[in-house]
Amino acid sequence: MSVAHAPNDTVFTQGGDAAAGLAALERRLAHDLVCLGWPAKPWMPPQQAEADVSVLDVAIIGAGQAGLAVAAALAQQGIRAVVFDRAPRDLEGPWATTARMETLRSPKELTGPALGLPALTFRAWFEAQFGTEAWARLDKIPRLQWMDYLRWYRRVMAVDVRNDTTVTAVRPRADGKVALDLATPGGSHRVLARRVVLATGRDGLGGPALPSFVQGLDRRWWAHSSDAMDYGALKGLRVGVVGAGSSAMDSAATALEAGAHSVDLLIRRDDLPRINKSKGAGVPGLTQGHFDLPDELKWRLRHYINVANVPPPHGSTLRVSRHPNARFNFGCPVLCVEAADAALEVRTPQRTFDLDFLIVSTGFKIDWTARPEYAAIAPHVRAWKDRFVPAPGQEDAELADSPDLGALFQLQEKTAGSCPGLDRIHCFCYPATLSHGAVSGDIPAISDGARRLASGMASLFYSEDFAYHFARLEAYDDPELLGNEWVPA
Structure with missing residues (x-):
């Protein structure tokens, strides 16, 4: 019996009407898929194993919402993908592990990875179990309920996910294949893939952006907001949280709810931003047309959003401020941190804070060299900074480090010919935003990005295999008359 998390953090057991409603929705979805011929009939040429190493058409690294969406979109094109994820089954992505928000930021009406299928939307899944009245009462989607929905999505779309599998090396070859070294509970082995999709989330091309003041500081004193940790260990402690974004608020609230003695938010700015400018950019024209914009306009748009800064969600902020032992300290960039006796001294321009533990919520950075699995390609990936110089005053380190991607999210060489096969690796995660817009990581337009990638791959495969398909055409002898x-x- 499975469990679905319903509104207001209530947990409902899926029995009775809920189970019957979900079963009915699954029958409806199955019929829709049959009517659409989804998955399409296989048409790709069979791949022969090389020295007992299997050859896949597409390998996807990451079974979160992006990886699932791409795999399902490829199935619509008749292309089979295998998805590898290092997490145990049902714990893919951050939702049930390191994410700590109560609800998603995105409006509940957004269709996310549904790929144009009404019966595959979160709303259809929710209403099938809890009814239309419950949907009307729902404000935002609870985080754990979104994870339940993704688990269901994987099952009903029959996505082939190999859990507990870590990709330890990605090596493109000149013969049109990419070698992947895998570590599994059964041992290490290798597969080959004609194309590889990196659906590795916010930190998948690097890791946490760690400020200099924690470099060398013993790990018992601090954590990054993306770390897996037991917040119950903070009970009774004086906690500092560096930052004021979404994850900072989520970390602060989780610490307070776990019984922290106090939480001081150390906020560099003199005030919190009020407007989420990225919401104002979410129109179909941008979704479909961002890649075709001149480089100057792409940079201008993303830099404007970065500078404006995204405010923390309304509910997340109230979740912190309702605690009397939470303090919002503005104009307090951290200058240095020192461990003194049994506490931390955290110095800011305003004052020195005596704390027992520090959580740094400083986001992520792109750093290929920080990921050992990318050692073979890290020196060769072309970033925007390798060919684009922004206008004075528009310098932006995050954008400069972003990979400069081709029309189908493919990586490109910094120096032509230096890494043959690099363009067979497709970046379908947040760092693709500067090149393609927000279509590869966030909920609003992820279906658009997945379908763009899948249809483009079908075109590439057909072109590569034209001789095979023409020979099949010549051999085709099913008489019409x-x-x-x-x-x-």
Whole structure:
């Protein structure tokens, strides 16, 4: 019996009407897929194993919402993908592990990875179990309920996910294949893939952006907001949280709810931003047309959003401020941190804070060299900074480090010919935003990005295999007429 998390953090057991409603939705979805011919009939040429190493058409690294969406979109094109994820089954992505928000930021009406299928939307899944009245009462989607929905999505779309599998090396080859070294509970082995999709989330091309003041500081004193940790260990402690974004608020609230003695938010700015400018950019024209914009306009748009800064969600902020032992300290960039006796001294321009533990919520950075699995490609990936110089005053380190991607999210060489096969690796995660817009990581337009990538891959495969398909055309001999349908005059 499975469990679905319903509104207001209530947990409902899926029995009775809920189970019957979900079963009915699954029948409806299955019929829709049959009507659409989804998955399409296989048409790709069979791949022969090389020295007992299997050859896949597409390998996807990451089974979060992006990886699932791409795999399902490829199935619509008749292309089979295998998805590898290092997490145990049902714990893919951050939702049930390191994410700590109560609800998603995105409006509940957004269709996310549903790929144009009404019966595959979160709303259909929710209403099938809890009804239309509950949907009307729902404000934002609870985080754990979104994870339940993704687990269901994986099952009903029959996505082939290999859990507990870590990709330890990605090596493109000149012969049109990419070698992947895998570490699994059964041992290490290798597969080959004609194309690879990196659906590795916010930190998948690097890791946490760690400020200099924690470099060298013993790990018992601090954590990054993305770390997996037991917040119950903070009970009774004086906690500092560096930052004021979404994850900072979530970390602060989780610490307070776990019984922290106090939480001081150390906020560099003199005030919190009020407007989420990225919401104002979410129109179909941008979704479909961002890649075709001149480089100057792409940079201008993303830099404007970065500078404006995204405010923390309304609910997340109230979740912190309702605690009397939470303090919002503005104009307090951290200058240095020192461990003194049994506490931390955290110095800011305003004052020195005596704390027992520090959580740094400083986001992520792109750093290929920080990921050992990318050692073979890290020196060769072209970033925007390798060919684009922004206008004075628009310098932006995050954008400069972003990979400069081709029309189908493919990586490109910094120096032509230096890494043959690099363009067979497709970046379908947040760092693709500067090149393609927000279509590869966030909920609003992830279906658009997944379908763009899947249809483009179908075109690439057909072009590469044209001789095979033409030979099949020549050999095709299924008669439309038998010759006895008429009498000659």
